Amino acid sequence: DTGVSQDPRHKITKRGQNVTFRCDPISEHNRLYWYRQTLGQGPEFLTYFQNEAQLEKSRLLSDRFSAERPKGSFSTLEIQRTEQGDSAMYLCASSPTGVAYEQYFGPGTRLTVT
Amino acid sequence: AQSVTQLGSHVSVSEGALVLLRCNYSSSVPPYLFWYVQYPNQGLQLLLKYTSAATLVKGINGFEAEFKKSETSFHLTKPSAHMSDAAEYFCAVSSRPSGNTPLVFGKGTRLSVIA
Numbered sequence: 072d073t074g075v076s077q078d079p080r081h082k083i084t085k086r087g088q089n090v091t092f093r094c095d096p097i098s099e100h101n102r103l104y105w106y107r108q109t110l111g112q113g114p115e116f117l118t119y120f121q122n123e124a125q126l127e128k129s130r131l132l133s134d135r136f137s138a139e140r141p142k143g144s145f146s147t148l149e150i151q152r153t154e155q156g157d158s159a160m161y162l163c164a165s166s167p168t169g170v171a172y173e174q175y176f177g178p179g180t181r182l183t184v185t
Numbered sequence: 186a187q188s189v190t191q192l193g194s195h196v197s198v199s200e201g202a203l204v205l206l207r208c209n210y211s212s213s214v215p216p217y218l219f220w221y222v223q224y225p226n227q228g229l230q231l232l233l234k235y236t237s238a239a240t241l242v243k244g245i246n247g248f249e250a251e252f253k254k255s256e257t258s259f260h261l262t263k264p265s266a267h268m269s270d271a272a273e274y275f276c277a278v279s280s281r282p283s284g285n286t287p288l289v290f291g292k293g294t295r296l297s298v299i300a
Binding site for chain 1: 189194217219221226227228229230231234236275277280285287288289290291292293
């Protein structure tokens with residue numbers, strides 16, 4: 072069990088550019104979640120997957136955001152035409168399927184849009 | 186919709202003193218509740234969880250929390266604070282009663298420990 076990993080850990084980009092983040096969950100975990108955390112706030116849910124199926128998307132996930140989990144393993148989160156308001160920590164979490172399982176979080180990707 | 190309220194954005198205690206971080210939830214049915222800790226520039230680490238078994242839940246690092254349905258509370262306590270406990274603490278509830286669903290987090294409480 073190597074834990075949830077995220078890449079990159081930090082990303083600085085200019086407004087209008089596209090960025091992509093990667094999340095590698097714990098290997099046997101079927102569920103994968105994306106959250107966004109802004110300064111001084113708790114994480115807010117963005118979207119989640121059961122294997123390769125995207126089960127739910129938050130209204131926070133505007134049409135500039137897209138997430139995939141093509142083979143049910145790693146996932147990517149892409150933000151197109153970044154805005155300064157997208158600056159945040161993007162957290163990935165994974166869990167086994169089952170009612171009472173907790174989510175295991177990765178270290179996050181900190182995005183700064185200049 | 187489920188929601189969580191953490192009373193006090195910042196709590197400061199002396200080393201060795203009792204730690205009490207407050208969390209109230211709103212849910213129409215007994216929820217799944219969690220406490221996570223976050224150290225600077227890191228992800229979240231689970232401290233403990235309530236899944237409708239025992240109402241007093243023991244977690245890691247000497248923390249525990251008591252589920253009180255009548256008060257819709259799930260406060261986090263530790264008898265004796267240590268300098269290493271200084272961090273941000275988040276209470277969270279499963280967004281739906283079925284569990285293992287997206288979490289709804291409180292805004293967090295920053296714990297400072299004074300030597």
